[in-house]
Amino acid sequence: MKITSVCKLFLVFFISANTLLYGQNGWKAGVARTVITPKENIWMAGYASRTKPAEGAMHDLWAKAVVLQDAKGNQSLLVTSDILGFPKDVSDYIREQIRKKHGLSKAQIILNSSHTHSGPVLNQALEDIYPITPEQQKKIDAYTKGMAEDVIRLADAAIRNLEPVTLQAANGVTRFQVNRRNNPANMLTRLPELKGPNDYAVPVIKVTNAKGELKAIIFGYACHPTVLDGYQWSGDYPGFAQLALEKNHPGATALFFQGAAGDQNPLPRHTVPLAKQYGMELAAAVDRVLEEDMKTLLPELATSYAEADLKFAKLPTEADLKKTYDSSSGYIKKWAERIGQKVKNKEALPSSYPFPVQAWRLGDQALINLGGEVTIEYSIKLKKIFGVDTFVMAYSNDVMGYIPSLTVLREGGYEGETSQMVYGLPTVWEPSVESVILETAIKVGQEAGIPLP
Amino acid sequence: MRPTSFMIVLVGLLIFPALSVSAQKGWKAGVARTAITPKEHMWMAGFAARNKPSEGTLHELWLKALALEDQNGYRSILITGDVIGFFKNISDEIRDEIGKKHGLNRAQIILNSSHTHSGPVLDNASLDIIYPMAPEQREQVMAYTAYFRNEVIAIAGKALENLEPVSLEAMNGVTRFQVNRRNNDVSTLTRVPEIKGPQDYAVPVIRVTSAHNTLKAIVFGYACHPTVLSGYQWSGDYPGFAQIALENNHPGTIAMFFQGAGGDQNALPRNTVPLARQYGNELAAAVERVLEEEMRPLSPVLSAAYHEVDIAFSKAPDKADLQKAVSANTGYMRVWAEQMLKKLEQGVTFPTVYPYPVQAWKIGEQPLLALGGELTIEYSIKLKKIFGTETFIMGYSNDVMSYIPTLTILQEGGYEGNTAQMAFGLHTTWAPSIESTIINTAIKTGQEAGITLP
Numbered sequence: 001m002k003i004t005s006v007c008k009l010f011l012v013f014f015i016s017a018n019t020l021l022y023g024q025n026g027w028k029a030g031v032a033r034t035v036i037t038p039k040e041n042i043w044m045a046g047y048a049s050r051t052k053p054a055e056g057a058m059h060d061l062w063a064k065a066v067v068l069q070d071a072k073g074n075q076s077l078l079v080t081s082d083i084l085g086f087p088k089d090v091s092d093y094i095r096e097q098i099r100k101k102h103g104l105s106k107a108q109i110i111l112n113s114s115h116t117h118s119g120p121v122l123n124q125a126l127e128d129i130y131p132i133t134p135e136q137q138k139k140i141d142a143y144t145k146g147m148a149e150d151v152i153r154l155a156d157a158a159i160r161n162l163e164p165v166t167l168q169a170a171n172g173v174t175r176f177q178v179n180r181r182n183n184p185a186n187m188l189t190r191l192p193e194l195k196g197p198n199d200y201a202v203p204v205i206k207v208t209n210a211k212g213e214l215k216a217i218i219f220g221y222a223c224h225p226t227v228l229d230g231y232q233w234s235g236d237y238p239g240f241a242q243l244a245l246e247k248n249h250p251g252a253t254a255l256f257f258q259g260a261a262g263d264q265n266p267l268p269r270h271t272v273p274l275a276k277q278y279g280m281e282l283a284a285a286v287d288r289v290l291e292e293d294m295k296t297l298l299p300e301l302a303t304s305y306a307e308a309d310l311k312f313a314k315l316p317t318e319a320d321l322k323k324t325y326d327s328s329s330g331y332i333k334k335w336a337e338r339i340g341q342k343v344k345n346k347e348a349l350p351s352s353y354p355f356p357v358q359a360w361r362l363g364d365q366a367l368i369n370l371g372g373e374v375t376i377e378y379s380i381k382l383k384k385i386f387g388v389d390t391f392v393m394a395y396s397n398d399v400m401g402y403i404p405s406l407t408v409l410r411e412g413g414y415e416g417e418t419s420q421m422v423y424g425l426p427t428v429w430e431p432s433v434e435s436v437i438l439e440t441a442i443k444v445g446q447e448a449g450i451p452l453p
Numbered sequence: 454m455r456p457t458s459f460m461i462v463l464v465g466l467l468i469f470p471a472l473s474v475s476a477q478k479g480w481k482a483g484v485a486r487t488a489i490t491p492k493e494h495m496w497m498a499g500f501a502a503r504n505k506p507s508e509g510t511l512h513e514l515w516l517k518a519l520a521l522e523d524q525n526g527y528r529s530i531l532i533t534g535d536v537i538g539f540f541k542n543i544s545d546e547i548r549d550e551i552g553k554k555h556g557l558n559r560a561q562i563i564l565n566s567s568h569t570h571s572g573p574v575l576d577n578a579s580l581d582i583i584y585p586m587a588p589e590q591r592e593q594v595m596a597y598t599a600y601f602r603n604e605v606i607a608i609a610g611k612a613l614e615n616l617e618p619v620s621l622e623a624m625n626g627v628t629r630f631q632v633n634r635r636n637n638d639v640s641t642l643t644r645v646p647e648i649k650g651p652q653d654y655a656v657p658v659i660r661v662t663s664a665h666n667t668l669k670a671i672v673f674g675y676a677c678h679p680t681v682l683s684g685y686q687w688s689g690d691y692p693g694f695a696q697i698a699l700e701n702n703h704p705g706t707i708a709m710f711f712q713g714a715g716g717d718q719n720a721l722p723r724n725t726v727p728l729a730r731q732y733g734n735e736l737a738a739a740v741e742r743v744l745e746e747e748m749r750p751l752s753p754v755l756s757a758a759y760h761e762v763d764i765a766f767s768k769a770p771d772k773a774d775l776q777k778a779v780s781a782n783t784g785y786m787r788v789w790a791e792q793m794l795k796k797l798e799q800g801v802t803f804p805t806v807y808p809y810p811v812q813a814w815k816i817g818e819q820p821l822l823a824l825g826g827e828l829t830i831e832y833s834i835k836l837k838k839i840f841g842t843e844t845f846i847m848g849y850s851n852d853v854m855s856y857i858p859t860l861t862i863l864q865e866g867g868y869e870g871n872t873a874q875m876a877f878g879l880h881t882t883w884a885p886s887i888e889s890t891i892i893n894t895a896i897k898t899g900q901e902a903g904i905t906l907p
Contacts, residue, residue, distance in 0.1 A: 171643070173722060174735065175629040189625070189842050192834050193650025201643070268627065273745035280738035281628065284731045291727035380646050388643050 026299040028069040029207050030161035031216045031253045032154050036081065036147050037061045037233050038120045042139045045084035046117030047229055048129035048331055048422070053136065054120075058234035058272070059243060061119055063151055064255045065158040066207065066216050068167070068362070070301035076108045076360060077155055078218065080255040082235040083147070085113045085373075085399025087125040090148055095397070097152045102159060107305035110358065110369050111151070112257040112396045116225040118234040122147070125399070128334040129422055164210045168294035169365040171389060172202035174285040176237075176278045177223035179376065180265040181413065188267055199260065199379045202282065203391040204289040205362070214252040217245055219286045220393060222259030222379055227266050227275035237266055240279020245286055254286075258395040260370070260379035262402050263415050295389075297363030304447035307354035308440040311430040315351065318343045335421040349426040356397040357440045359448035366450040367391040368441050371398040375415055377405035378434075382441060387453045401425050406434040480753045481522040482661050483615030484670045484707045485608050488513040489534065489601060490687050491573050495593040498537035499570030500683050501583040501785055501876070506590060507573075511688035511726065512697060514572055516604055517709045518612035519661065519670055521621075521816070523755035529561040529814060530609050531672065533709045535689040536601070538853030539564040540577035543602045548851070551609045560759035560902075563812060563823045564605070565711040565850045569679040571688040573597050578878035582792065583785050618664040622748035623819040625843060626656035628739035630691075630732045631677035633830065634719040635867065642721055653714065653833045656736065657845040658743040659816070668706045671699055673740045674847065676713030676833055681720050681729040691720055694733020699740060708740075712849040714833035716826075716856050717869050749843075751817025758813045758901035762894040763806035765884035772797050789875040796880075803880040810851040811894045813902035819843070820904040822895055823850040826857040829869055832888075835859075836895055841907050855879055860888040 038061075041054040061082035069075045077098065086094070095109050121130060123144040132140070175198075178188070182195035199222050207216035225236030235242065238256040245254035266278050316324070321340035325333055342349060358369040366386050370378065374394035383390050394403075401423040404416045409429060417428050446452070490513045494506045514535035522528045530551070539547070548562050574584055576598040586594070629652075632642070636649035653676050661670035679690030689696065692710035699708035720732050770778070770793065778790035796803070810825040820840050824832065828848030837844050848857070855877035862870040863885060874882050896906070 172731075173643070174731075175648075189627070189655070190837075191650075192652055192830075194629075194648070196647025198646055198648075271742075271746055273742040276745075277626075277628075277738045277742035280741070281735045284734035284738070287734075288725075288727040288731035291730075292725055376646075383644075 025164060026071055027165050027167050028162045029165040029167070029215060030067040030158040030163065031065070031207070032157035032161055033062055033064040033253050034150050034154050035060045036063045036083070036150055038143050040139055042143055043121045043130055043132055043136050044231065045119055045121040045125065046226070050231070051131070052231065054233055055231040056233070058232040059239055061233055061235060062242070063154055064253055065154045066218060066255060067155070067158040067162060068301060069162055071299040074301045075104060076301055076303050077104055077158065078110045078112065078255070079151055079154065080112050080257050081114065081151070082116050082239060083113045083119045083122065084115055084117065085125065085395055086111045086397065087122055088398040088400060089124050090122060090144060091397050094148050094151050098155045101152070102155065105305070107303040107358065110393065110396050112393055113399065114225055114235060114238045114256050115258050115261065115395050116234065116236045116238065118228050118230070118232065118236055126422055128338065128424055129331045165215060166208050167297040167362060168206045169297055169362065170204055170289050170292070170294040172204055172285040172289040173200045174202055174221070174281050175200050176266050176281050177221070177264040178267040179263055180267070181263045181408065181415065185267050197376050197380055198264070199376050202285040202289065204286050206290055206294055214249050217249065217252055217254045217286060217290065218257065219254065220257040220259050220391065221282055222261045222376055223264045223266050224261050227269040227278060228272065229270065234275070237275050237278035237282065240276050241282040241286070244280055244283035248283070248287060257393050259392055260374040260376050260394045262373040262375035262394070263408065264376055295365065297365050300361070300363055302361040302448040303359070304444045305356065305358045306440055306444050307356055308436050309352040310355040310436060311352045311432055312350065312426055313428045313430045315349045315426050332421050335424060338424065339426055353400055355437065357437065357444050358397065359441070359445040359450060361448045361450050365391065366445065367393065368445060369393040369396045370403070370437065370441070371396055372400055372403040374403040375405050375408050377407065378403065378437065381438060385438070385442060385452065386445060386450055403437065404429065404433065406431060409433060478524040478753065480619050480621050481616040482619040482621070482669060483520040483612040483617065484518065485611035485615060486515055486517040486707055487604055487608055489516045489604055490514045491597055493593060495597060496574045496584055496586050496590050497685065498572055498574040499680065502683070503685070504585065505685065507687055508685040509687070511571070511686040512693055514687055514689060515696070516608055517707055518608045519672060519709060520612035520616060521755060522616055524753040527755050528557060528613070529755055529757050530557065530612060531563045531565065531709070532605060532609060533565045533567065533711050534605070535569050535693060536566045536572045536575060537568060537570070538566045538575070538849060539851060540575060541852040541854060542577060543575065543598060544852050547602055547605045550606045554610065555613055558759070560757040560812065563847065563850050565823065565847050566853065567679055567689060567692045567710050568712045568715065568849050569688065569690045569692065571682045571684070571686065571690055575601065579876055582788050582878050583876050619669060620662050621751040621816060622660045623751055623816070624658055624743045624746070624748040626658055626739040626743040627654045628656055628675070628735050629654050630720050630735050631675070631715070631718040632721040633717060634721070635717045635862065635869065639721055651830050651834055652718065653830050656739040656743065658740055659819070660744060660748055668703050671703070671706055671708045671740060671744065672711065673708070674711040674713050674845065675736055676715040676830055676848070677718045677720050678715050681723040681732060682726065683724060688729070691729050691732035691736060694730045695736040695740070698734055698737035702737070702741065711847050713846050714828040714830045714848045716829035716848065717862065718830055749818060751819050754817055756815045756902045758898045760811050760894055760898050761808035762811055762890055764809045764887050764890050765806050766804065766880070767882045767884045769803040769881055786872070786875055789878065792878070793880050807854055809891065811891065811898050812850065813895070813899040813904060815902045815904050819845065820899065821845040821847065822899060823847040824857070824891065824895070825850055825852040826854055827869070827873070828857045829859055829862055831859040831861065832857065832891065835892060839892070839896060839906065840899060840904055857891065858883065858887065860885060863887065
């Protein structure tokens with residue numbers, strides 16, 4: 001027997017072992033994208049201080065989708081989008097329609113929003129903070145409906161486009177985000193050290209088809225897209241990052257997902273050149289990962305999902321709300337009025353909220369996905385639990401409010417306390433918030449077969 | 454009078470006052486550049502760990518020059534280079550020669566090295582301590598150093614020949630790929646939720662625009678060691694990639710990188726070409742942002758001042774100290790101890806001080822301080838506290854004799870505070886007066902250049 005034959009035999013054995021394990025096929029993926037820039041100049045989401053609707057587009061807003069299918073035919077769908085957040089109603093509707101059409105459960109669907117603050121207001125989201133007229137509300141309702149249908153059609157298209165691919169994953173790094181709670185923005189140029197906690201990771205998944213063409217670049221970062229606060233539609237820094245990557249890699253779709261950015265801002269901010277700079281920096285971090293060795297993922301997909309009962313602290317009484325109403329102005333007054341009316345009408349305020357926690361395992365790549373404006377310590381702690389290579393997504397499936405760590409909750413301030421009123425919630429979270437979420441994440445992660453190191 | 458003639462007169466009226474301010478009485482600038490990539494494979498500078506000469510080129514190494522002339526005809530010249538350092542031996546010769554040829558004194562010349570660790574070894578005092586070169590490789594270094602010296606002198610002349618009317622603007626940007634390498638553990642970086650300072654994230658930028666409104670030069674800096682790469686290919690490291698990115702974005706423009714107080718700052722993570730490119734692109738993105746935003750126009754008045762201040766060494770080692778060091782050490786520390794011992798045996802007296810270059814330019818309203826050596830970051834932070842946060846700080850200028858630790862770093866010791874002195878062939882550490890001597894000299898020099906204390 002010649003040496004080459006031995007080699008061939010080995011190779012045949014190796015290939016057939018893989019074929020036995022994974023069938024004829026490895027991963028399949030389908031990619032689709034659709035512009036969701038509003039055709040009308042409707043109200044823009046994210047800031048209470050805007051006084052008028054949008055006045056034009058800096059660049060298009062996008063919804064993008066990747067469907068994954070493993071060797072056994074298990075599927076999952078990731079949707080990323082240049083919007084502030086999917087409110088629960090919208091998300092539930094979209095996921096239910098996709099379940100009916102394609103048989104995908106909530107575990108198999110992630111609807112992630114970039115949280116751009118230069119996108120449209122959606123129905124049922126932060127309604128107390130915007131000075132919106134009934135006409136504008138109609139436009140918002142119409143846009144919300146249309147956008148939901150666009151996302152459902154996007155899933156159809158992505159599934160139609162399934163083709164054999166390889167998947168690879170690795171983390172990169174960049175540092176334009178700043179912990180906004182622990183660093184004063186106005187002194188930034190004079191500070192020799194920026195306080196944490198921070199997570200500088202840039203998670204990247206590379207999707208390459210059988211011809212070796214780069215089909216999709218899925219990447220994330222944990223940082224508020226709040227560089228811009230003007231009146232032009234834009235994806236903020238994630239929009240610029242996606243444009244840069246798609247320019248560098250013609251034919252590829254770049255999908256940005258938001259991480260645990262609740263308390264992270266890009267600083268300094270407020271100018272278009274800065275949004276562009278941060279987009280370029282993020283794209284540069286992704287391009288570095290794409291050029292280096294990445295971990296190849298075996299074609300095994302597992303998904304899991306739960307809604308944890310996240311408890312509110314002691315609910316306010318009618319007297320508490322009257323006191324707040326009398327002593328406040330703006331959105332806090334509106335909130336006290338709205339909640340006060342409910343209490344007066346003997347409507348029971350909710351004592352808890354169903355918080356979505358999800359886990360995907362792509363080969364040996366762990367991905368933990370949470371709803372809400374998750375603060376950075378969750379990302380740090382989940383990586384301590386599941387390993388530093390874990391990908392953490394937030395702002396997915398439902399954005400009901402900020403999700404403070406126990407530390408942030410106890411410190412109070414915007415992310416710990418007052419943002420609850422912005423979101424129209426009855427009161428702050430109970431101090432069990434952190435341990436309940438982490439425990440649920442561990443349970444869901446283990447159901448998806450993610451081992452604890 | 455026909456309308457057209459009237460228009461011409463009007464246009465003339467508009468142009469002539471503008472000319473008298475901005476062209477005849479404004480700034481002039483000239484730029485030049487030349488590739489200085491060694492033609493032969495030779496020893497590479499910066500890491501003691503390399504065990505063979507270079508093996509190829511990732512991209513060209515450059516020498517670039519910007520000559521400035523203010524409305525009164527007062528001139529200065531900035532030369533930047535993709536080299537490890539302008540050491541005193543050649544820096545003095547170069548500046549004397551440029552001075553003689555063009556009537557410039559040392560205050561008017563800045564030689565700044567990017568400190569790339571993927572450039573050629575140049576002749577200096579530490580040559581035989583850290584680089585294990587064979588005699589023929591040593592000869593290559595001597596020949597390259599002579600060539601390099603001549604190229605620097607030549608490029609100054611070219612830049613001065615190219616003087617044309619320009620406008621100058623300045624502003625600081627920001628990026629954060631550098632990490633204080635003394636106070637952060639590189640091996641746990643991905644698991645650390647906070648990076649310890651001190652750090653200076655500033656990206657100083659000067660824009661030079663010619664009279665017909667074309668971007669002539671982008672002068673920019675950052676305080677961070679170009680030590681992403683440690684291989685065997687010539688490159689400017691991240692500053693090289695940043696300059697290439699900017700010159701690609703702005704065809705016809707020269708992008709000149711200057712090193713800041715990067716002594717204790719590393720680009721982390723590091724060690725791959727894609728990372729060097731990432732950091733280069735991030736730095737270029739920070740510069741682009743500054744260029745797109747409003748910058749501060751600089752009035753056409755230039756002043757410059759320069760001093761060499763004696764910075765004191767601590768107590769010199771005696772023969773017994775050095776004999777002990779010889780037997781207690783290996784590697785470059787042992788080579789150093791042997792060399793120092795030999796000097797003592799030959800009757801050499803160790804110097805008690807070193808002439809340290811401190812320079813200040815005031816470019817219109819823009820203060821700029823250029824210091825020698827591997828300046829650590831606290832100097833930049835302190836000088837900005839003294840002169841204002843918009844001040845531009847250069848390190849690695851005119852001479853790189855060793856690290857320049859702050860009092861804190863000197864007392865902490867370690868590489869930048871202590872053992873680097875041996876790598877540089879100095880006989881002992883700096884005296885604890887170093888920080889106050891340098892800061893006071895900077896204040897004096899700055900004031901001589903007309904920079905006011907806020």
